[in-house]
Amino acid sequence: MNTRHEPTEWQKSRALYLRLLGYVKPYWRMFALSLFALVLTAATEPMLPALFKPLLDEGFVARNETFIKWIPILLLALFLVRGVTSFVSTYCMAWVGSRLVMDLRAAMFDRLMALPTRYFDQHPSGQLIAHLAFNVTQVTQAATSSLTTLVRDTVTVLGLLGYLLWLNWQLTLIVFTMVPLTLWVVKIASTRLRGLSRRAQQNLGELTQVIDEAVGGHRVVKLYGGEDYERGRFRQAANQARLYEMKRVAANAVYEPVIQFIAAVALAIIVYIAAGQASANTTTVGGFVAFFMAMLLLFAPLKRLTALNDQLQRALAASETIFGLLDEDAERDTGSRTLDRVEGRLTLRDVTLTYPGKTVPALAGITLDIAAGETVALVGASGSGKTTLANLVPRFYDPDAGTIALDGVDLRELRLQDLRRQIALVSQDVVLFNDTLARNIAYGAKRDAAPDEIRAACVAAHAWDFIQALPEGLDTLIGENGMRLSGGQRQRIAIARAILKNAPVLILDEATSALDNESERHVQAALETLMQHRTTLVIAHRLSTVERADRIVVLEGGRIIETGTHADLLARQGRYAQLHALQFSA
Numbered sequence: 001m002n003t004r005h006e007p008t009e010w011q012k013s014r015a016l017y018l019r020l021l022g023y024v025k026p027y028w029r030m031f032a033l034s035l036f037a038l039v040l041t042a043a044t045e046p047m048l049p050a051l052f053k054p055l056l057d058e059g060f061v062a063r064n065e066t067f068i069k070w071i072p073i074l075l076l077a078l079f080l081v082r083g084v085t086s087f088v089s090t091y092c093m094a095w096v097g098s099r100l101v102m103d104l105r106a107a108m109f110d111r112l113m114a115l116p117t118r119y120f121d122q123h124p125s126g127q128l129i130a131h132l133a134f135n136v137t138q139v140t141q142a143a144t145s146s147l148t149t150l151v152r153d154t155v156t157v158l159g160l161l162g163y164l165l166w167l168n169w170q171l172t173l174i175v176f177t178m179v180p181l182t183l184w185v186v187k188i189a190s191t192r193l194r195g196l197s198r199r200a201q202q203n204l205g206e207l208t209q210v211i212d213e214a215v216g217g218h219r220v221v222k223l224y225g226g227e228d229y230e231r232g233r234f235r236q237a238a239n240q241a242r243l244y245e246m247k248r249v250a251a252n253a254v255y256e257p258v259i260q261f262i263a264a265v266a267l268a269i270i271v272y273i274a275a276g277q278a279s280a281n282t283t284t285v286g287g288f289v290a291f292f293m294a295m296l297l298l299f300a301p302l303k304r305l306t307a308l309n310d311q312l313q314r315a316l317a318a319s320e321t322i323f324g325l326l327d328e329d330a331e332r333d334t335g336s337r338t339l340d341r342v343e344g345r346l347t348l349r350d351v352t353l354t355y356p357g358k359t360v361p362a363l364a365g366i367t368l369d370i371a372a373g374e375t376v377a378l379v380g381a382s383g384s385g386k387t388t389l390a391n392l393v394p395r396f397y398d399p400d401a402g403t404i405a406l407d408g409v410d411l412r413e414l415r416l417q418d419l420r421r422q423i424a425l426v427s428q429d430v431v432l433f434n435d436t437l438a439r440n441i442a443y444g445a446k447r448d449a450a451p452d453e454i455r456a457a458c459v460a461a462h463a464w465d466f467i468q469a470l471p472e473g474l475d476t477l478i479g480e481n482g483m484r485l486s487g488g489q490r491q492r493i494a495i496a497r498a499i500l501k502n503a504p505v506l507i508l509d510e511a512t513s514a515l516d517n518e519s520e521r522h523v524q525a526a527l528e529t530l531m532q533h534r535t536t537l538v539i540a541h542r543l544s545t546v547e548r549a550d551r552i553v554v555l556e557g558g559r560i561i562e563t564g565t566h567a568d569l570l571a572r573q574g575r576y577a578q579l580h581a582l583q584f585s586a
Contacts, residue, residue, distance in 0.1 A: 111328065116396075170273075332398070333416045337409060337414050339409065342407045345369075348367060386555055437473075445501075546566070
């Protein structure tokens with residue numbers, strides 16, 4: 001019987017690190033140059049105590065004047081070499097690190113663009129922003145900065161230990177007796193630091209989420225007096241971040257002195273024995289000073305190597321998050337067929353969908369035929385399944401059962417990009433970008449549209465008059481999500497974008513529900529232009545906006561309970577008539 005063993009923390013760390021180094025591979029020449037310079041810098045470290053031994057023995061004891069004259073030149077040459085190699089290694093490693101961050105951010109953003117709608121429904125935007133903006137920078141600690149310290153200081157320590165062995169192997173063996181104890185302390189600290197770093201980075205996402213919500217919803221916050229509540233949320237998240245940081249600092253502050261104390265014990269023993277050897281004339285003054293200096297020079301790289309563990313664990317915790325995102329399954333694009341331009345016939349057969357984590361289906365057994373060019377309104381109470389049904393058409397979600405066909409072709413057989421090219425969307429929640437009006441209208445696949453085409457779309461959307469009145473016209477920057485425009489103006493820009501796309505299938509999701517009467521009049525006129533000769537799904541709570549639809553479909557509990565024209569449904573005195581009476585009774 002095969003027994004599957006879970007990988008150890010060391011194996012996980014090794015796999016993470018090797019995967020991370022895979023992103024460094026394209027820049028291996030610069031990386032190799034940096035490592036080569038690092039090794040040269042580290043190799044010069046033992047030369048300093050090595051110069052002091054002959055300086056004392058030959059210069060001050062034997063009074064060799066010729067040798068004394070060469071010492072200053074050798075010192076200058078040594079530090080010149082160290083300065084050049086240190087610059088080369090630092091610059092090259094920083095260059096590789098900046099490229100690594102850029103490549104990881106690009107890979108993460110590319111993955112985000114390919115993820116299904118379900119993923120965004122389940123992950124707060126603040127967490128995703130934190131991953132791309134902050135967590136990814138921690139990775140450079142593992143791939144570049146930590147590696148710099150590891151290579152340089154390891155070579156330095158090995159070089160100094162080699163020199164110490166050459167000077168006095170008996171004393172140097174004392175250092176090696178402390179290695180197992182040091183490794184045990186590092187192992188315990190690594191586990192603790194990784195867990196704290198992981199939780200701290202998760203908390204950073206929560207902190208970003210609070211900021212994002214408070215800034216994005218500042219009007220609601222001010223209007224409803226939510227300032228104190230938001231301050232409390234922010235302080236709680238910020239304090240949690242502080243607590244995690246202090247726990248990390250405490251763990252790091254405990255184990256670093258422990259390791260240094262172990263090294264100090266070794267040094268005390270060595271100094272005691274070396275002093276005895278000097279008094280017994282078994283070592284020279286220069287040899288004793290060189291040995292003692294080399295021992296002191298060991299402290300700085302050993303301290304950096306112990307501090308390295310904290311940086312490395314933070315970086316590996318960030319790597320877990322980053323690679324977790326990169327390993328998410330992309331949106332399934334099972335189709336292979338393409339269509340130039342569809343007529344717009346939609347056919348739904350026994351369509352059922354249940355959202356993850358829910359037991360009650362959002363849609364159950366939906367069967368519906370929509371002719372090309374027909375306008376079908378979906379009405380019903382909140383939660384009846386209207387928006388869910390509309391979201392199935394561009395395959396933001398796939399049904400659990402049943403089929404949806406466009407012009408007789410199952411949507412799953414069409415390439416996603418080709419399917420979505422046939423569909424335009426105008427919703428209540430207009431999405432605009434912090435760019436010019438022209439680039440918001442000629443967006444995506446239409447970015448190369450001619451100025452005349454953009455202007456014609458604006459005229460058809462009843463937007464040209466207010467655009468002309470702006471100081472820079474179509475070149476006006478509209479701010480974050482179009483904040484410099486009114487609600488009606490934003491809606492008409494979204495309609496102009498849909499008109500320019502000229503897709504045969506149109507989805508209108510509460511497109512006029514949040515507008516005043518004047519804005520609604522302009523938007524409704526623009527929508528009537530947009531809907532001509534297109535298959536249109538209209539989702540609306542305000543029944544006055546769907547009275548002229550070719551057909552009205554009434555949904556309740558994810559099922560179709562009525563269908564017909566406005567007049568027919570009123571005459572039946574069913575659910576639609578009840579909804580209509582509730583809205584117009586006042």
